[in-house]
Amino acid sequence: MKPDNKKAKILMEGVTTITPEMIKKANREMARRYTGRSEYSLKGVKNAVCPACENASMDYAENLVFDITLAGMGMVISNLSGIRCRKCAEISFDAKSIKIIDKYMMV
Numbered sequence: 001m002k003p004d005n006k007k008a009k010i011l012m013e014g015v016t017t018i019t020p021e022m023i024k025k026a027n028r029e030m031a032r033r034y035t036g037r038s039e040y041s042l043k044g045v046k047n048a049v050c051p052a053c054e055n056a057s058m059d060y061a062e063n064l065v066f067d068i069t070l071a072g073m074g075m076v077i078s079n080l081s082g083i084r085c086r087k088c089a090e091i092s093f094d095a096k097s098i099k100i101i102d103k104y105m106m107v
């Protein structure tokens, strides 16, 4: 009689085994959620709360400009969409614009 072995077997049966299939499924689920979020558009947004000045004064705009200086080289990307604060000019780009900016940054 080996009671210890029997106990161990019962414990094993009670544990949910995480299979590679389960991990794959979870990864797919995460990817789908991420994709869904990245397609989110800010179009039509009005009076959103500004993260910088905390006024409800951010509106959707399609004429936003992103400019940055990298290694001494200036870069300007215009006609980006997102939201802009009327009070402090804080800008939040939407997913589409972030993709465009990312593309330029990787060059």
Ligand SMILES: [Zn+2]
Binding pocket: 050, 051, 052, 053, 054, 055, 057, 085, 086, 087, 088, 089, 090
């Ligand atoms: Zn602001």
